[in-house]
Amino acid sequence: MIETPSYDLTVFKVHFGLLTLRAYSKGEHVLRFEAIVHNTRLLRCGRVLERFPKIVSRLTAMLERFTVMLDCVDVAYLPGEILDELPRPSRLGATRVGGIDLNKVRARVVRAGIVALAAAREGFTVAELTEKVHSMTGQSDYSTRQAAYDIRKLRAKGLLTKPERSRRYHVPPEAARTITALSVLRDQVMNPILADVRSPRQGRKPSTWTSIDRDYESLRVDMQTLFDHLGVITTDLPTAA
Numbered sequence: 001m002i003e004t005p006s007y008d009l010t011v012f013k014v015h016f017g018l019l020t021l022r023a024y025s026k027g028e029h030v031l032r033f034e035a036i037v038h039n040t041r042l043l044r045c046g047r048v049l050e051r052f053p054k055i056v057s058r059l060t061a062m063l064e065r066f067t068v069m070l071d072c073v074d075v076a077y078l079p080g081e082i083l084d085e086l087p088r089p090s091r092l093g094a095t096r097v098g099g100i101d102l103n104k105v106r107a108r109v110v111r112a113g114i115v116a117l118a119a120a121r122e123g124f125t126v127a128e129l130t131e132k133v134h135s136m137t138g139q140s141d142y143s144t145r146q147a148a149y150d151i152r153k154l155r156a157k158g159l160l161t162k163p164e165r166s167r168r169y170h171v172p173p174e175a176a177r178t179i180t181a182l183s184v185l186r187d188q189v190m191n192p193i194l195a196d197v198r199s200p201r202q203g204r205k206p207s208t209w210t211s212i213d214r215d216y217e218s219l220r221v222d223m224q225t226l227f228d229h230l231g232v233i234t235t236d237l238p239t240a241a
Contacts, residue, residue: 014066016120018042021066035063062121069119072173076181090156097149097156102182106142109133110150111179114160118176123168126151193219 012023018038024031037059040047045054087099101107113132117124124132130147134140151169154160159175162168171179193216227233 014116014119019062019121021063021119023066023070033063033067035059035066058121065121066119068173069171069176072118072176073115073180075177076184077174077177078181078185079178082178082182086157090153092152092156095152097153100153100157102186106146106150108183108186109137109142110147110154111183112136114154114171115176115179115183118171123166123170125168129169192216193223 009026014021020036022034040055043055043058045051045058089099090097113129117132126144126148130144133142160169161172
């Protein structure tokens with residue numbers, strides 16, 4: 001959840017039941033981070049006053065994981081062979097699992113759901129991933145069985161871990177960077193550039209022209225030149241008479 005209660009102030013919230021993480025920023029400056037527990041029973045460390053240092057320690061650990069995950073999402077990383085490796089089948093223990101098709105809508109939504117759950121203090125369950133996908137898509141046709149299979153495929157690729165004798169899954173920091181980079185590559189690099197190449201920019205530039213806008217424009221022009229050299233047509237072919 002993102003709120004903008006006043007000019008240039010942004011409040012970023014993540015809710016995990018009765019636990020809440022908040023980040024406050026104004027312009028390019030981060031003001032502070034907060035961890036809030038609405039019922040200390042959820043921390044499972046007691047509720048009496050003598051347990052207050054333990055409660056603070058648990059909240060601190062939760063906040064530290066939150067900031068680490070934010071950094072991983074902000075600075076993504078794409079290993080060189082990942083695009084070739086993901087579609088290939090893998091093994092998880094003795095079980096053979098399929099590869100990951102980055103172009104499928106289901107795979108994209110699952111990646112977004114895992115990034116949203118990555119900051120969870122104790123990881124997430126299959127049921128929680130299923131519920132997150134439902135809330136993101138507005139549909140309920142994604143089952144826990146599908147979520148379990150998607151999780152196995154991600155574990156086989158090293159993008160998720162599960163401690164022994166646990167039903168909760170964790171996103172390692174480097175895996176969070178890779179999952180984010182895969183989404184950024186498709187949604188903010190490939191799709192916009194290909195769309196711009198097919199529809200050359202016309203008219204005046206917008207009044208607000210950011211450095212990212214200039215990067216997109218440079219890439220659009222260079223990609224059009226590259227496509228011309230490679231013999232790739234970006235306009236619709238004429239129909240035969």
